[in-house]
Amino acid sequence: MTAEAELFRTLADPTRRAVFERLGEGEMTVSDLRSGFSVSQPAISQHLAALKAAGLVSERRAGRNAYYRLRPEGLTPLAGWVDRYRTFWPERIGKLKELLKDMDQ
Amino acid sequence: MTAEAELFRTLADPTRRAVFERLGEGEMTVSDLRSGFSVSQPAISQHLAALKAAGLVSERRAGRNAYYRLRPEGLTPLAGWVDRYRTFWPERIGKLKELLKDMDQ
DNA sequence: CGAATCCATAAGCACGTACTTATGTGATGT
DNA sequence: ACATCACATAAGTACGTGCTTATGGATTCG
Numbered sequence: 001m002t003a004e005a006e007l008f009r010t011l012a013d014p015t016r017r018a019v020f021e022r023l024g025e026g027e028m029t030v031s032d033l034r035s036g037f038s039v040s041q042p043a044i045s046q047h048l049a050a051l052k053a054a055g056l057v058s059e060r061r062a063g064r065n066a067y068y069r070l071r072p073e074g075l076t077p078l079a080g081w082v083d084r085y086r087t088f089w090p091e092r093i094g095k096l097k098e099l100l101k102d103m104d105q
Numbered sequence: 106m107t108a109e110a111e112l113f114r115t116l117a118d119p120t121r122r123a124v125f126e127r128l129g130e131g132e133m134t135v136s137d138l139r140s141g142f143s144v145s146q147p148a149i150s151q152h153l154a155a156l157k158a159a160g161l162v163s164e165r166r167a168g169r170n171a172y173y174r175l176r177p178e179g180l181t182p183l184a185g186w187v188d189r190y191r192t193f194w195p196e197r198i199g200k201l202k203e204l205l206k207d208m209d210q
Numbered sequence: 211c212g213a214a215t216c217c218a219t220a221a222g223c224a225c226g227t228a229c230t231t232a233t234g235t236g237a238t239g240t
Numbered sequence: 241a242c243a244t245c246a247c248a249t250a251a252g253t254a255c256g257t258g259c260t261t262a263t264g265g266a267t268t269c270g
Contacts, residue, residue: 042232066246075190085175136215
């Protein structure tokens with residue numbers, strides 16, 4: 001499976017995407033995440049496992065706690081996929097792609 | 106449902122995403138699309154209906170033919186969602202967001 | 211007109227998957 | 241030591257959805 005495929009599949013679920021978005025606030029434990037969601041703890045753990053497998057999240061163990069942290073670089077393949085279609089967009093926005101290339105030198 | 110939600114859900118399916126990508130070659134009828142895919146004609150039609158509902162594709166009827174065309178602007182909400190996380194990326198890439206704003210003036 | 215083509219919709223099925231409860235494994239606290 | 245806490249995994253279930261075949265409506269052709 002390509003990277004975009006896994007990313008699309010992983011982010012397609014609303015709850016899982018919400019978990020990912022929530023981690024934008026910063027590193028958090030599973031318990032921290034649990035509050036604010038109406039699903040069980042195992043459900044959260046399962047979503048985190050999926051996000052981790054997709055490279056969207058990293059894990060750090062400390063005692064009995066598991067801290068999860070956002071890994072925004074994991075979105076790169078997805079951004080790349082979208083960028084392929086910026087080419088078709090209005091000129092002004094399409095230029096972005098070239099700029100990105102320049103900046104990557 | 107938010108726009109990103111529908112986009113993620115719509116693009117999560119590999120076949121549907123392949124149909125979308127194929128339309129990158131240009132406007133095409135359902136029959137044109139059918140060749141190269143191992144699924145039935147109704148399946149293609151259903152995928153096109155989903156893509157159209159998500160704003161990723163536009164339709165043009167001509168006689169008994171239905172021409173479908175890419176609507177890359179439909180990806181804008183998705184690009185916007187991804188861009189929210191570019192902020193977290195390495196500085197060099199994060200700059201992109203500001204550039205985009207400038208260009209939008 | 212009748213047959214063939216293009217496409218959409220209907221109905222039904224098969225499968226993936228997101229959830230639940232139950233349980234196991236370490237780590238922490240008393 | 242035992243109980244409790246944090247988390248992961250197992251097993252089972254319910255539901256969404258992507259596929260199929262069957263059919264219908266509209267258009268074009270002979």
